[in-house]
Amino acid sequence: MPPAPKRPDPARRSERSRQAVLRATRELVAEVGYAKLSIEAIAARAGVGKQTIYRWWRSKGAVVFDAFLALSEEADGVVLPDTGDIEADLKAVLRATVAEFADPAFEAPIRALNLEIAGDPELAAQYRERLAAPVDEAKKERLRSAQRAGQIRADADLDLALELLYAPLYQRWLLRSAPLTPGYADALVDHLLRALRP
């Protein structure tokens, strides 16, 4: 969307408030968890009135989802690099993910969100549909391109492929069972590509 010519100040102020609300929400989810999160606390942290929040979002759940949606859009976008080299591209993407999860400001709210969705099947379904599915689709699109290039098997199960690539990293991160390193990212890609070789 091209920027509006001569964007008026109120719109810019609104956008600043919206971003402050989303940031405050992510911080507070990490600090107190989803269950104890309140619209009052978000408003206070963001420096806006409660009514401002209710004007834009109809529930706490709606704010939290937009907060994480914004984060995931900022963080990895929705198109994966495609240089034609699936190994190099996946390693770049997975190394970036490892680096993100080493950043407490990024990982703490995601950890809080994961604890919530692991304990709440309905929230988990919303998460899958609104947050995970679009990102997974972008990743599968990159794998399809590698299939067309003959770099991975034409009949590969791409959902399983994503799990083989990301679930070990997810588990190490969530349970803190071993360090997340660039070398680990590379090893996961190497193993996946061996498993999916034509």
Added chain:
Amino acid sequence: MPPAPKRPDPARRSERSRQAVLRATRELVAEVGYAKLSIEAIAARAGVGKQTIYRWWRSKGAVVFDAFLALSEEADGVVLPDTGDIEADLKAVLRATVAEFADPAFEAPIRALNLEIAGDPELAAQYRERLAAPVDEAKKERLRSAQRAGQIRADADLDLALELLYAPLYQRWLLRSAPLTPGYADALVDHLLRALRP
């Protein structure tokens, strides 16, 4: 340890009480979570006095660990089958795991425990050392036997191998992102063995 000859009744009563405490602990962790679990509630549910619990365990954490330790000993023991066929053996083990996690009585307390350890680095370290490490060692022993038989690469990273096998299943289960089926267990084994082929 061989059973004591002429085991007296009080010992048998003690063992019944101990098992009742462990069972009550698992049930309550699933129902109220670790944070809200109390020794009082465990005692009431198990039909024993609080002092009985304090005589055997020095803390709530100690009871909870023994409760899960007992479950994991009952559930999968510590030696994997070794028929000489690594594919068949791993598929049998992973199908059994899938079946366990389909059982609400088994999975609910494990889910509660996982939420606790994901939010508490110290509990996570204890879990790794006391619960996960012995089971992982048994699994790696089976993989080493497959290495000696030339069925998987001699230089394979066995910790990573276990993650490739179990982390996708763990993630599907924890986030309820897709069904856990016997066919899924088989597919994970097939992919692992392709990745680790000599």
